[in-house]
Every structure is written in C-alpha cells, then in structure tokens.
Amino acid sequence: MMGSISPNIREGLLETFYGVYEKDPDKVLEAMVQMGVLVPTGDMTAVRRTAQFFLNSFEERLAAQRREREMATTELGFKKQLTKEEKMEKRKQRLAAIGEDLLSIAADQPFRFPATFTFVVRAFSVLDGIGKGLDPRFDITEIAKPYALELLRFREAGVEVLLKDFRKRWDRQSRAFHNLFRQADRVQKLAETIQRLEQGDLKLRVRTLEAERAFQRVAAVQKTIGSAVAAGSLINLATILFLHSIRVPATAASILCAFFSFQVLFGIIKGFTLLFLPWLPFPPPRNSPSLKSPSTDFFSLRTQQNSVFLLPLPSLPVPLPLSLLKTKTITSSLPPSSSPSPSPSLTRPVYVPNKIPDPNYVRIFDTTLRDGEQSPGATLTSKEKLDIARQLAKLGVDIIEAGFPAASKDDFEAVRMIANEVGNQVDSEGYVPVICGLSRCNEKDIRAAWEAVKNAKRPRIHTFIATSGIHMEYKLRKSKEEVVEIASSMVRFARSLGCDDVEFSPEDAGRSEREFLYHILGEVIKAGATTLNIPDTVGITTPSEFGQLIADIKANTPGIENVIISTHCQNDLGLSTANTLSGACAGARQVEVTINGIGERAGNASLEEVVMVIKCRGEHVLGGLYTGINTRHITMASKMVFFVCSALHFPAHKAIVGANAFALESGIHQDGMLKHKGTYEIISPEDIGLERSNDAGIVLGKLSGRHALKDRLNELGYELDDAQLGNIFWRFKAVAETKKRVTDADLIALVSDEVFQPENVWKLHDLQVTCGTLGLSTATVKLLSADGEEHVACSLGTGPVDSAYKAVDLIVKAMDFVLSDNLPIPNACICFRKEPVTLLEYSMNAVTEGIDAIATTRVVIRGENQHEPTHALTDEPFQRTFSGSGAGMDIVVSSVKAYVACKRFEGRIVFMPENPVGVNGPATKVSLSVTLPIFQEADKDTLCLVPAFLPTK
Numbered sequence: 001m002m003g004s005i006s007p008n009i010r011e012g013l014l015e016t017f018y019g020v021y022e023k024d025p026d027k028v029l030e031a032m033v034q035m036g037v038l039v040p041t042g043d044m045t046a047v048r049r050t051a052q053f054f055l056n057s058f059e060e061r062l063a064a065q066r067r068e069r070e071m072a073t074t075e076l077g078f079k080k081q082l083t084k085e086e087k088m089e090k091r092k093q094r095l096a097a098i099g100e101d102l103l104s105i106a107a108d109q110p111f112r113f114p115a116t117f118t119f120v121v122r123a124f125s126v127l128d129g130i131g132k133g134l135d136p137r138f139d140i141t142e143i144a145k146p147y148a149l150e151l152l153r154f155r156e157a158g159v160e161v162l163l164k165d166f167r168k169r170w171d172r173q174s175r176a177f178h179n180l181f182r183q184a185d186r187v188q189k190l191a192e193t194i195q196r197l198e199q200g201d202l203k204l205r206v207r208t209l210e211a212e213r214a215f216q217r218v219a220a221v222q223k224t225i226g227s228a229v230a231a232g233s234l235i236n237l238a239t240i241l242f243l244h245s246i247r248v249p250a251t252a253a254s255i256l257c258a259f260f261s262f263q264v265l266f267g268i269i270k271g272f273t274l275l276f277l278p279w280l281p282f283p284p285p286r287n288s289p290s291l292k293s294p295s296t297d298f299f300s301l302r303t304q305q306n307s308v309f310l311l312p313l314p315s316l317p318v319p320l321p322l323s324l325l326k327t328k329t330i331t332s333s334l335p336p337s338s339s340p341s342p343s344p345s346l347t348r349p350v351y352v353p354n355k356i357p358d359p360n361y362v363r364i365f366d367t368t369l370r371d372g373e374q375s376p377g378a379t380l381t382s383k384e385k386l387d388i389a390r391q392l393a394k395l396g397v398d399i400i401e402a403g404f405p406a407a408s409k410d411d412f413e414a415v416r417m418i419a420n421e422v423g424n425q426v427d428s429e430g431y432v433p434v435i436c437g438l439s440r441c442n443e444k445d446i447r448a449a450w451e452a453v454k455n456a457k458r459p460r461i462h463t464f465i466a467t468s469g470i471h472m473e474y475k476l477r478k479s480k481e482e483v484v485e486i487a488s489s490m491v492r493f494a495r496s497l498g499c500d501d502v503e504f505s506p507e508d509a510g511r512s513e514r515e516f517l518y519h520i521l522g523e524v525i526k527a528g529a530t531t532l533n534i535p536d537t538v539g540i541t542t543p544s545e546f547g548q549l550i551a552d553i554k555a556n557t558p559g560i561e562n563v564i565i566s567t568h569c570q571n572d573l574g575l576s577t578a579n580t581l582s583g584a585c586a587g588a589r590q591v592e593v594t595i596n597g598i599g600e601r602a603g604n605a606s607l608e609e610v611v612m613v614i615k616c617r618g619e620h621v622l623g624g625l626y627t628g629i630n631t632r633h634i635t636m637a638s639k640m641v642f643f644v645c646s647a648l649h650f651p652a653h654k655a656i657v658g659a660n661a662f663a664l665e666s667g668i669h670q671d672g673m674l675k676h677k678g679t680y681e682i683i684s685p686e687d688i689g690l691e692r693s694n695d696a697g698i699v700l701g702k703l704s705g706r707h708a709l710k711d712r713l714n715e716l717g718y719e720l721d722d723a724q725l726g727n728i729f730w731r732f733k734a735v736a737e738t739k740k741r742v743t744d745a746d747l748i749a750l751v752s753d754e755v756f757q758p759e760n761v762w763k764l765h766d767l768q769v770t771c772g773t774l775g776l777s778t779a780t781v782k783l784l785s786a787d788g789e790e791h792v793a794c795s796l797g798t799g800p801v802d803s804a805y806k807a808v809d810l811i812v813k814a815m816d817f818v819l820s821d822n823l824p825i826p827n828a829c830i831c832f833r834k835e836p837v838t839l840l841e842y843s844m845n846a847v848t849e850g851i852d853a854i855a856t857t858r859v860v861i862r863g864e865n866q867h868e869p870t871h872a873l874t875d876e877p878f879q880r881t882f883s884g885s886g887a888g889m890d891i892v893v894s895s896v897k898a899y900v901a902c903k904r905f906e907g908r909i910v911f912m913p914e915n916p917v918g919v920n921g922p923a924t925k926v927s928l929s930v931t932l933p934i935f936q937e938a939d940k941d942t943l944c945l946v947p948a949f950l951p952t953k
C-alpha cells in the first residue's frame, strides 16, 4: 500500500492542527474544506456549530482534567504522580470521549473523506495496529507528540509550507492593523443599520433551517404513505377484477398500482436523501437576497442556529410593529442607478409658522380635502374626509387643508372634527399636522375658518383674494387699492382672533402684475401673514416662468425673508408638477399638492409625483431638497382617495400610482428587469408601499384566523378595533370560501365597505333575483331596519338591479309612517316620509381580477322633495346628494348594498301634532326614543321640522 500526501493535504493538516490549538472553528473549517474533507455548501452554519461544539467539548475535557488534578492535590496535600499505566488509562478515556464526539458528529454532518485523507487515516491506524501487535503499550500519540511540538515551533516543516504560513500570518496582522482604523467606520455602519431597522427601512426575517428540513421530511413521508395505501388498494382491486375475468378494468388498476408503487419508491429515496444527506444545499428563501436585484439595498447576517435576513420593507411577510411604520424619521433617496448603500436619514425640522430651521426642507401642504374636493364628482362626506385626514397624517404631510369651513355646515363640521382628532395626535417625535381652513377675505369666512380649526394643536387660517387684473375687474369689481386694503385688514383680523399661523394667497398670481404682487405681498407680511402662497390658479405658466415668478417675488418683496413662500399650481396645461418643482428650486419651501392630483378642472400638482421627484432627485439635482413624507403610505392614500372619489378615474399609466406604473409588458424591458431592476425601474414599488406580491408571506385563505387578517390589514395601513375586525372577519371568510386566495385589493374593498360606511339605517339581509331574456326580472329583498325588524318586499323591474332597487323602495315606503309613543310631547309622533329620489350616479369597479373578483359599487342619489338643509352662511336651501357603496362578489348584491347604504338619509323625522292617520296611510307603532333638541326647531304648520336626523334607540 503506497501513497503520498499532497502539499495541500499537508498544509491542511497543519492548519487543522493550528485551528484546534487556537480553538478557532473557522480555521478548522477552512482547513477541512481545503483538504476536501468538507464539502462547502451554501449554509455552513450547522457545520461551524459542530466544529465549535467539538472544540468546546475538547477544552472542557482538558479543564475537567485540570480540575480533577487540582482537587486530588488539595485532598492529598501534595501532587500525586500517576503511574505510566494510569496515565495511559486516562489518555485512553480522553481519546475515547473525543472519538465519541467525532462519531456523533460524523453521524449527521457533511463529512466526506477524500482518498488521500482516507489514506492518511488508514496509514495511522495500520501503524497503530502493528505497533500494538508488537507491544500492547504502543501509543501512536506518544510518537506523534514530538512532531506536533516541532510543528508548533515551526521547525521541520517544509520551507514552502512555512513561507505560506508566514504570509498568511502577515496578512492577518496587516488586516488587524487596517481594521484598527476601520473600526470607527464599522461601528458607524452598524449604528446606521440598527437605525434603519428601528425606522422600519429594514425588516428582519429568521429562517429555521432545521425546522424547514423537518417539515420537508414529514411532507415526503405523508406523500409516500398515501401512495402506498393507494398502491395496496389498487393491487387488491386488480386481483379481484382479474379473478372475475374483468380484464380491462383489472389492467387499468394494475397500471395505476404500478404508478403509485413508483411514487412510493421515489418517496423512499427522497426520504433517505433528506434524512441522510441533510447538508445538500438548501433552497434559499423566495425573497432571499440572492433573488433580489443587485440594486436592492439589503444586509444579510447569519447566526449559529438560523439564517437571518435583513431586507427592505415591505417585501417580507413579517409584520412590522405599527410603531415602526409610524416613524416620522425621514429617509432621503438614492439616485436612481446608485449601488446599494444605506440612504442618509434626515429629521423633520421643528415647526415654526414663518421659519424652517433647515433651508432644504420642503413643507408638504395637502389640499386634497379642499381643492381636491372641488373636483367635479368628488364630494366627500365628513366621515370620508376624516378617514383621508388620518391617512394624510400617516403620510406625514406638514399641513392638511381640511376644507372651506364657511362653505357649509357639513364642511365646517368636517374641518372641526379633523382639527379635534387628527390635529391633536402628536406622535412620539412631536409630529402633528397643521390643520388649515380656507376662507375668502371677509370676516365671516375667516371667523368660520378659525372656529373650525382653533382646537387643533397647530391651527392655520388660509385667506385669499384675487390680484390679477381680470379677476379684480370682472369678478371682485374692486380696485387694486381696495384689494390691498381688504387683504391686509383681513390678515390682521385673522391674527387678531389669536391665530399666529396665517397664510395669504393672491389668487391668479400667475397672471398678476409683478409690481402689484410685490406691493400686496409686502403689505400682508406687515399685517402678519406667515406664509405667502403663490397660486397659478388657471395653470397657465410654464416651469421657467413660474420659477422666475417665485424668484422675482423672493428678490423684490419687502419682508419676504420673514415668511415661507409656497406654490399652488393647477394642471390645466399638464405642467403642475413641473411648475411646483421649479418653484421649489427658486426658493419656495411649501408646496401645495393633492393626492392623485385631484382638484378643480384638470386638477393640482399631485403629492405623489412631487414627493417622489424630491425623494429620487432631491439630493442630486434639486440642491438637497427633502420632505417629511413617509412614502410607504402613498399607495394606500391614493387608493383611499380613488375609492371615495370613484367618479374620478385616473389612467393606468398615471405616474407613481397608476395601475401600470410598475408593470412591464414588452420583452426587452422584461429582459432588462430580470437582469437588473435598475435598467427600467427608477423607484422601487416598496418605496411607495406597493406590494407587487406577498408570495413569501402569509397567504390569506379560508383557514386564516383573525390574527393573520389583522396583521395583514395593519400592513395595509388599517387599524381596526375589535368590533370592526369581528365584522370584517366573517365577510373575509365568506370571500375566502369562494376564492382560492384573498388578495390585498379584496381586503381593501371589504374594509372600505365595512368600515368607511357611515352607520346604516337599513341592512341588506337577503336578496333573490331572477332575470334573463324570457320576461321581466323579479327581486325579493329582505332588509333589517335599525330596530332589527325584518321587512320583505318583491318587485318587478327591467333588470336585476332595477327590480331589487324597486323592492328596496317598497320597504322604505312601507316605513313611511311610524309613530313613537314615548316622545316627550303628548300626541307627538315621528314619521319617515318616502320621497322620490333621483339616481345621480351608479358606478361599479371590479377591484380584483378574474371571475370571482370583488365588485365595489357606488351609488349617489338625491331626494327630490327633500326639506333641504340650509347653507351655513346664507341660510339658503340647497339640495344634498347622498352616496353609499357596497362590495361583494355578486354584482347585484354589491349594487343593492350600495343603494341601501344611501337610504340612511331618506327618512326624516317629522313632528306631527295630530294623529297622523290619513296623512300618508295607516301608521305603524314603533318604539323610538328621540332626544328633545330635535324638536326645538319644530314648525307645527309645515310638519317638516328637522333635517335628516336618525333616532337612536
């Protein structure tokens, strides 16, 4: 038996020896890989752990031995000398214990002994055997000891090996020296990583590889058992059929049996593979860094037990605590094609109305609820406004223009509600949005605005008057002097109310005379304005013109250095975003924008576009501008506004939030994306909170529970209370039972339907329709009234929706007249009067794909004979429209739900001094309790007393 030891095995043995000597598991592993003893796999964690275990165990044994000797010495009072036999016995025990460790390791670890190594081991064991045969006291370790000592002293080793060893040691020393100076950088990098974790820019995912392997094994065993049972049954069947000469089915059963037998065989092989070859490379997680584009910024760490991956939000399934999502720390973006490196974090400067401590910070003033609501078809209810305001606060907008309080009682109430709630929620970092109300330059409007916003932590009044020649002459019919006087006196009036944050806008500034602008702006600054907003009211300017306008105002307006300049760009020529950015570059530090760019006529500059341009290019091409927006809430905000303003559709190719904004159709683009996302994608969808898929995460289905549902909803930005969650849960279950997978869009539709609806008077209980081409459609509808009573009606119609709507009308009509016998006034009663309604809008969106998509329907109605609510200021009546929406997989059900939701406004309370029988058919007695204030406006002559109030039971 001849063989030689190659230099790399010699070097490896030497390194292993040093590794054990220095108790360095990495060195041992490296050496074993070098010798070919270990097969390097993707995941060496388990192997390293084993090496560490071995070294620890080795050290523990030496320590135990030392302790034993010391104890014996203490006991005896002198050091006991062991006989040679005793020494040998001890050593044997030690070696046996080490051997046991090695055996237990070898049983389940990826060791592969290469031929040369086997040769070395065999040579040693043969030598040991021969020695022991000649003399039982022969001990190969004793013989090897001097060589080992020599090796430790680097003597006798080949020059080549020693040189290499010296080089390695030199490299290590120089690295250590280098690291001494790099340590500060590393600590900084670590601190940054931790900070990103805290901010929620990174998520942590832990994989338990052992558990995953175990699950794989269990699955393989289950499958194999199933196949074995099937094969057994089929062989029995085949035999019985064959004995009864039923040949063809017998042959079929035999073939099937053979198929399942193969499955069993395959399963057994797979089971063995998983059991005995656990070191086979384990598949990386689906969202693992290796599958991510190189442009994605991530960190990956490994622990001894598990693989730990840090990935950017929100591509991973691990739900981040809401507290992290709510962070208001600002992250500026990387340039589009940059290589991965953590982006610098910036903090929002403290809020001072007329000053921004950081000259690069741009305030985001959101006017979705004011200018946005001026979009035809975008009327919002107070509840919808409040929901949007909450989302705007999540986004981190600096100022929310909540409405025009003088416009109506409703708008006043909405602004007041927002100021009270959203305007008082100060987060842990001191952030709370400014709540602003718009007013014309007159005392009535300004007073209403102040009354509505004054309870906010940071209230602002925004007052405006037109300054262009055409507006002053034809609309206001006022001279320049009059306009200046009105403007400055009204700003002064606003300040006199106690408001120290007053914004002034010279309406149609884009077409106003420059000198006049400088003059009026100077005057309002003197009067106490803190922000000057420069509106391009008709969207006529181009970016260079608008930028010049801002620059000129900045250069020529007296006192301008004491206020913030703002932009407000309409989109009539499609230039609003460009103009806004041009204004910011010229010195504006507040930009007025709306979600999805909604607004009067062609809309406004869109928040998402302006914010994302600043995020993507602020640092590199906009001189370092940045905002305080948490862009991950953009998608949610956009969807909310889209949902409540369903009449306002935006194109699929809308920048940032359009359905196609991150979709790729053509092959060349797809190819580029697959190779490197940066080839076509300048914004990562995760940056705006868009999840293209949650494949790696929780898949919600019919077996999911409330926790999973709540987590997912939290990730989508909804924080539901228990009652709301309980309601949505069963609807979610119903959807999940019909659909294979409930998508985020399904959930959003369900939540919008369940949570964003105001309290309904009527509830759809059951619905049955028949329709087709053979005759008229019929519908049977069962509604539940507020007091829980069931009402059923049937009707014919020209289609399923029409017949169902008519049946709903029949029920509501039957309830025309109800009496209450527990009113505080004798003989008084309440009646709900049926009124003809006009259906103003009926729109339906399939929010998800496929035949089982959820359809959301929105219906807007107007009561024709209504006793109209009166205008807040003019006291003139106006006709109100009411909307309702419904969601469901059945489009007729969804439509009827939406219609029923509108019906909450139709009933009205009427004070009837006399017995109402004969007024509108027989009265039904019900038990309702109503509070006295409802009757304060009683007008006994007209019978109609109050606007649509709903009695509470």
Ligand SMILES: CC(=O)SCCNC(=O)CCNC(=O)[C@H](O)C(C)(C)COP(=O)(O)OP(=O)(O)OC[C@H]1O[C@@H](n2cnc3c(N)ncnc32)[C@H](O)[C@@H]1OP(=O)(O)O
Residues within 6 Å of the ligand: 371, 374, 404, 406, 407, 408, 439, 440, 441, 442, 464, 465, 466, 475, 476, 477, 507, 537, 600, 873, 874
């Ligand atoms: C450019 C913009 O987006 S500005 C904001 C526009 N938004 C809205 O108008 C929505 C809310 N508006 C409303 O509800 C109503 O228009 C109200 C309640 C404000 C006023 O209603 P009304 O009193 O009926 O007045 P109406 O709207 O018909 O006419 C406006 C009046 O205000 C005057 N006016 C217009 N702008 C201003 C101003 N900035 N400051 C003072 N007066 C003004 C007009 O000259 C006109 O006065 P006149 O009646 O003496 O001719």
Ligand SMILES: CC(C)C(=O)C(=O)O
Residues within 6 Å of the ligand: 371, 464, 505, 507, 508, 533, 535, 536, 537, 538, 568, 570
């Ligand atoms: C009230 C002002 C800011 C306005 O909306 C406009 O001029 O477009």
